[in-house]
Amino acid sequence: MGKKLYINTTINGEAVEFLCEPRQSLLEIFRDHLGMTGTKEGCNDGNCGACNVIIDGVLMNSCLIFAVEAQDRKIVTIEGLASPQGLHPLQQKFLEHASLQCGICTPGFLVAAKALLDQNPDPTEHEVRHWLAGNLCRCTGYDKIVRAVLDAANVAPNTETSLQSSN
Amino acid sequence: MQNFEYCTPRTLGETFDLLGENDCQCRVLAGGTDLIVQLRQGALSVDRVIDIKHLPECKQLICDPIEGLTLGATVPCHRIYEDKAIVDTYPGLIDSIAIIGGIQIQGRATVGGNLCNSSPSADSIPILIAYGATCEIVGAAENRRIPVENFCTGPGKNILEKGEILVAIHLPPVPKSSGAHYLRFIPRFEMDIAVVGAGAYVELDDEGRMFNKVRIGLAAVAPTPLYAREAGDLLKGREVSDESIDAAASSAQSIARPISDMRAPAEYRKHLVKVLTRRALWGAINRARGEFVPNAVQNNDQ
Numbered sequence: 001m002g003k004k005l006y007i008n009t010t011i012n013g014e015a016v017e018f019l020c021e022p023r024q025s026l027l028e029i030f031r032d033h034l035g036m037t038g039t040k041e042g043c044n045d046g047n048c049g050a051c052n053v054i055i056d057g058v059l060m061n062s063c064l065i066f067a068v069e070a071q072d073r074k075i076v077t078i079e080g081l082a083s084p085q086g087l088h089p090l091q092q093k094f095l096e097h098a099s100l101q102c103g104i105c106t107p108g109f110l111v112a113a114k115a116l117l118d119q120n121p122d123p124t125e126h127e128v129r130h131w132l133a134g135n136l137c138r139c140t141g142y143d144k145i146v147r148a149v150l151d152a153a154n155v156a157p158n159t160e161t162s163l164q165s166s167n
Numbered sequence: 168m169q170n171f172e173y174c175t176p177r178t179l180g181e182t183f184d185l186l187g188e189n190d191c192q193c194r195v196l197a198g199g200t201d202l203i204v205q206l207r208q209g210a211l212s213v214d215r216v217i218d219i220k221h222l223p224e225c226k227q228l229i230c231d232p233i234e235g236l237t238l239g240a241t242v243p244c245h246r247i248y249e250d251k252a253i254v255d256t257y258p259g260l261i262d263s264i265a266i267i268g269g270i271q272i273q274g275r276a277t278v279g280g281n282l283c284n285s286s287p288s289a290d291s292i293p294i295l296i297a298y299g300a301t302c303e304i305v306g307a308a309e310n311r312r313i314p315v316e317n318f319c320t321g322p323g324k325n326i327l328e329k330g331e332i333l334v335a336i337h338l339p340p341v342p343k344s345s346g347a348h349y350l351r352f353i354p355r356f357e358m359d360i361a362v363v364g365a366g367a368y369v370e371l372d373d374e375g376r377m378f379n380k381v382r383i384g385l386a387a388v389a390p391t392p393l394y395a396r397e398a399g400d401l402l403k404g405r406e407v408s409d410e411s412i413d414a415a416a417s418s419a420q421s422i423a424r425p426i427s428d429m430r431a432p433a434e435y436r437k438h439l440v441k442v443l444t445r446r447a448l449w450g451a452i453n454r455a456r457g458e459f460v461p462n463a464v465q466n467n468d469q
């Protein structure tokens with residue numbers, strides 16, 4: 001019972017394999033076993049969105065997924081947003097709009113915003129706010145984040161996004 | 168979190184073998200948004216987690232004008248509201264599933280899991296009751312179909328017996344002059360648990376003036392979601408009016424037996440039942456009359 005399982009998956013376009021116990025969350029594997037600490041642990045119970053990842057094109061909390069469920073899936077994490085050519089347009093706009101202070105929630109917001117723009121490249125402010133309602137930020141008051149996402153939607157025809165994305 | 172064995176059966180037969188083993192505490196995994204939290208908190212103890220997401224029966228999502236909607240137990244919310252036919256045909260269902268948690272929860276969470284978690288405040292259950300949905304329960308020995316209103320037996324408890332799983336939920340087909348609506352009260356705009364929830368389904372006559380059939384479901388006002396049978400039945404054959412709707416809302420209010428907790432005092436919940444039942448009925452009536460009633464998926468700025 002509870003023996004370790006061998007999992008094959010794809011993270012940010014690269015084949016990745018790891019051993020895990022069934023009880024371990026995907027978040028735990030990223031941070032403690034794969035050295036991918038960009039994805040943050042906030043509440044660890046699905047309320048804050050800090051651990052957001054995109055799995056097979058769908059936004060999810062990595063704290064609410066067992067790592068064993070990642071078998072044969074395609075995962076995009078915060079580490080998959082920037083490219084060797086530079087920051088992702090969302091990251092650039094977060095900097096320009098000062099959309100972060102302490103930064104713990106930022107990877108989750110960026111991944112959530114990427115998932116939104118991937119399926120809705122020209123969202124309204126209402127749609128952005130609704131989409132990001134599952135992400136908590138204790139510093140910014142959200143307004144600067146919403147403005148950055150709307151601005152990124154204006155400038156980015158998402159070419160880089162599709163290059164990095166595994167969808 | 169305690170450790171456990173993780174299994175991914177590919178057939179119902181394998182699932183029943185895993186479930187039926189003696190002295191093995193099993194839990195079924197669908198979206199995991201409740202189960203994983205409960206395991207982490209130590210609220211549950213298990214020997215084996217059975218992930219049923221790979222069973223073809225549980226993945227079905229079929230919207231058919233004659234058969235109605237077949238909603239596999241492990242279909243996540245986002246798949247339902249990304250299906251245009253379902254959004255157009257069952258807007259009352261969309262009202263509820265598009266406000267369960269945030270977008271990242273809706274990417275994982277399932278209606279089947281919402282039902283099996285059997286919380287009194289579950290958002291999807293009142294509207295399933297209102298639509299007259301049934302649960303397809305499969306076990307090694309026999310299969311059964313039961314109305315959603317008979318599924319939950321207490322907070323976190325339901326009629327599933329050892330060795331049984333919920334495979335799908337079936338919503339009946341909806342006639343042209345019908346409409347449904349779900350709404351809940353929460354003290355903010357998003358991401359909260361219902362203080363009270365109300366779902367209504369109506370069938371009107373061809374002119375849209377008389378009620379032919381009405382069903383009302385309520386959340387967070389009793390140990391289980393409630394079917395307000397009398398409230399719906401008393402509208403049958405009556406004219407659509409503020410007066411008749413008020414009578415139904417009062418009837419729904421009379422069966423509510425809420426508790427006071429951190430979300431609201433019982434008196435306030437009691438008050439809300441009447442207000443929300445009235446609004447749910449009007450939303451359903453407006454939809455039955457072909458008018459647009461917005462929700463989180465279809466709104467005015469689109």
